Amino acid sequence: MEKGITKEQVMGLLLxxxxxxxxxWEKYLEENYEDGDExxxxxxxxxxxxxxxxxxxxxxxxxxxxxxxxxxxxHIQGDEFVKELATIGLLEDIHLSLTDKQExxxxxxxxxxxxxxxxxxxxxxxxxxxxxxxxxxxxLNTSLESSKKRTKKQRRDAKNGKKYK
Numbered sequence: 752m753e754k755g756i757t758k759e760q761v762m763g764l765l766l767x768x769x770x771x772x773x774x775x776w777e778k779y780l781e782e783n784y785e786d787g788d789e790x791x792x793x794x795x796x797x798x799x800x801x802x803x804x805x806x807x808x809x810x811x812x813x814x815x816x817x818x819x820x821x822x823x824x825x826h827i828q829g830d831e832f833v834k835e836l837a838t839i840g841l842l843e844d845i846h847l848s849l850t851d852k853q854e855x856x857x858x859x860x861x862x863x864x865x866x867x868x869x870x871x872x873x874x875x876x877x878x879x880x881x882x883x884x885x886x887x888x889x890x891l892n893t894s895l896e897s898s899k900k901r902t903k904k905q906r907r908d909a910k911n912g913k914k915y916k
Contacts (some may be wrong), residue, residue, distance in 0.1 A: 754830055755828050755829050755830040755833065756824065756825060756828050756829040756830065756833050757829075757830055757832075757833065758792050758830075758832050758833055758836065760833075761792060761796070761825065761829075761833060761836065762776070762792075762795060762796075762799075764821045764824070764825070765796070765799055765818070765821055767817075767821075768814060768817035768818045768820065768821040769799075769802070769803075769814045769817065769818050770814070771802075771806060771811070771814060772799060772802045775798075775802055776798075776799075779795075779798050792836060792840070793836065793839070793840045796836060796840040796841050796844070797840065797844050799841070800840075800841055800844035800845050800848065801844070801848070803815075803818065803845055804845065804848045804849075807854075807857070807858075815861045816861060818861075819861040819862055819863060819866065820863065822837055822841055822842070822862075822863075822866050823862075823863035823864075823865055823866045825837035825841075826838070826865040826866050826869060827865055837866070837869070838869040838872075838873065842866065842869055842870050842873055843873050845858065846870065846873050846874065846877070847877070855874075858870075
């Protein structure tokens with residue numbers, strides 16, 4: 752039985768889908784890690800999510816189809832860590848960066864079925880609809896519990912690319 756996509760494969764897949772991130776990724780690695788440092792994947796994908804928002808604002812969305820194909824792949828074929836990362840690390844960071852319905856609607860058109868389900872759960876969660884409900888999916892339950900544990904400061908720091916050691 753195959754293990755699925757692992758955390759070590761995530762950034763390579765995202766870089767393959769989004770070559771415009773390559774130069775920024777190299778600079779990010781140089782500024783945030785030294786040889787032998789353990790990478791903090793949630794912080795890494797937060798920087799990637801920031802890149803997605805920046806190119807969206809520049810109307811440079813040619814890579815979005817491929818990016819959201821990878822996000823769907825992470826949801827479907829990822830190991831448990833990767834599935835949660837795809838929701839809490841990527842979709843949530845993108846979701847929380849959007850300011851209005853028009854922006855949300857723009858991103859929805861790129862979401863594939865599994866990713867769209869998680870996107871909608873995040874929307875319901877952040878709008879307060881899920882606070883008193885228990886998710887039916889074990890993965891969703893784990894993801895939402897992880898989301899609750901991340902403080903606003905951690906989200907802000909991650910969005911600003913702050914490095915934690």
